[in-house]
Amino acid sequence: MLDSHAEHSADIRVEDVRFAAGDAALAGRLYHPAGPARAAVVLNGATGVPQGYYRHFARWLAADGLPNLRLPGLRGLGAHAPAPVTGHHG
Structure with missing residues (x-):
């Protein structure tokens, strides 16, 4: 199913936000x-x-004309984590 649109996936633009x-x-x-x-x-x-688990599904959706926003994980964790604290010697 997901590979059926592989020929169209080159036209998909991916943007980190x-x-x-x-x-x-x-x-x-x-x-x-x-x-x-x-x-x-x-x-x-x-x-x-x-x-990256959902990346193939996200590309398949976009190839089918459905723009999508993939939000990985929970607020404050992973890609949503704040910058590390520096200079703290707790």
């Missing part, structure tokens, strides 16, 4: 279809699942 969410920042990956969008999809990753 970060945006403010209160006192934190959210990070995700936005998949843009080559042609006009039919709708939009948000993919929210499951706890404990590696960030």
